[in-house]
Amino acid sequence: MPLPLPPTKRVIETASVEQLLASRSPSGDWQLARLQGNEAVLVIEFPNLLEQGRAFNRAAAFIEKKGSARDRVLTDLELAELVNKSGDSTETFYFGHDYTAEQLRQFFAQSSKQELVLNPQELRLRVLLQEAKLLQEGAVETKSSAEPPATSQQVVISFTALQVDDPATKADEGVDALRRESTLRHELSHGEFFTRPAYQKQSWNFWQKKLNEAERAMFRRMLAGMDYDPDNEELMANETQALLMHTPDRRAFDAGSLGVTPAQLQDLRARFERSR
Template sequence: MRIAPAAGLLLVALCELALPAFGQDASTVRAQTTASSAITQAGREEILSTVVTGFTPYLLSENSRVVVIDFPSLREQARMFGRVVLFVERHGAPKTRVMTQSEVQQWLEQHAQRIETLTVGNNFRASQLARFFNTARLQDVALSGDEQQLRDWLLQAGLLRPVDTTLVASEPETVIITLPQVSAVPGCVACTVKDAHRKVILEHELSHAHFSTDAHYRDYVMSFWSGMASQASGGKFAHFLRKRGYNADDQELLANEMQAFLMHTPDVKMFAASAVGMTDAELDAIRRQFREGWEAQQRAER
């Protein structure tokens, strides 16, 4: 097991780079085209085996368009990404404005949630994060300290860049995924993350990164999801995802989550056939259909 550098050292090193003025044209900001190379590269096994005590980003060795951010626990992860989760994917939360902190607290109370229990892992395209920050700025909604840290780091790492008064995703667009360490949060039983959970969380989130960075796979998943819509299995999966709080109006989000749960959540404690109202045999049949269809498409494309 490897111990990562002391908490925040990598972030501090990156933040020592000169942060450009928000409205500065990107063509004049040399650091932002090269800073991402300063992110430590690591493969999934190295990430899983490394103990961290603070915000720790990695550039995934297997896919250079994927950045993995490791957090000490769900608490730190939620403080940085909780409001983004509500803005991007939670059903019933506004999608055209950023909620204030007091509105977030009201929403959580109404839905019997804590900010830490919204998600166990996250995946966002850089453009989604840019939209969150741009919307907050236009509304004059204050960012939390953790959200400011995220925005500043994304700029320093070159994953976002300023264009006039807005932020845009750098090309090629990066996918940012997050996961917590094996950990516990005092007073929150549901926030406990065990070693087996951590492995499944990373596999689940990496499948989202595959969806976002591989157009052929994304097209296949969307087609498969569209085909499921006319079948009972599609209705059951959609109901399952709505119950988990995903935005039912976002078909790409639902398709992305379907493939991640169906094919990349191999722990019945985290995803079981009964959760979607199916038997094990029924769910296995859908998995087989998905796998065989994808393999056939790959053969056809060779």
């Protein structure tokens, strides 16, 4: 089972999806595990969305958020403005995260280059990743190109514990059992994309060959509406597979999200399965 993250280095245990979903942290602390069956995927469960957002939102903006800078890391004020512009809060900017080791190495390297003061959660995350040997030089680079990289690398994904919505806020911060499981499975599929060459090839084959240009534009438009960078081709292929095949919570994705009928959505899913 995943264990609360201690202040000192220790061996990271493995956990299955079922164990990750069954876990409850009595201390309300971060929990850490490597995915059973694919230990290249490091999973962090945060006690709530606020803690997760403080740890990852700035990295998210740097790596994949539309309208954010790609050549520098945002300051606290710039990040707050981006979050507000998207109509979100620190809690709801993302419900889960997924990044390659190289993407996070670049984020922390750029932060250091700018001499940017990171918050306590970001500093803790950096130590955690250093201890897990994810921030070393020489990791396989992930680029936004029309072709998938030839090799895999380590990946970090996150999700949160259950939490109730705050009725005093406009955003929905509620994480019930369905949203929690859907977020975990969605993020784990990104881990598979980055670390399993066969699954990555299937996802690219679906994106490039099984969809026509109008259908790709449909997905691109939906993802841009979610503030993902539509010019990042790898991100488009990766988010498409995760939403289409691994997001059971219909509040996050359904036929209406894409602007198709339920029958058309089933056809798209069948085509993805045939893309192997």
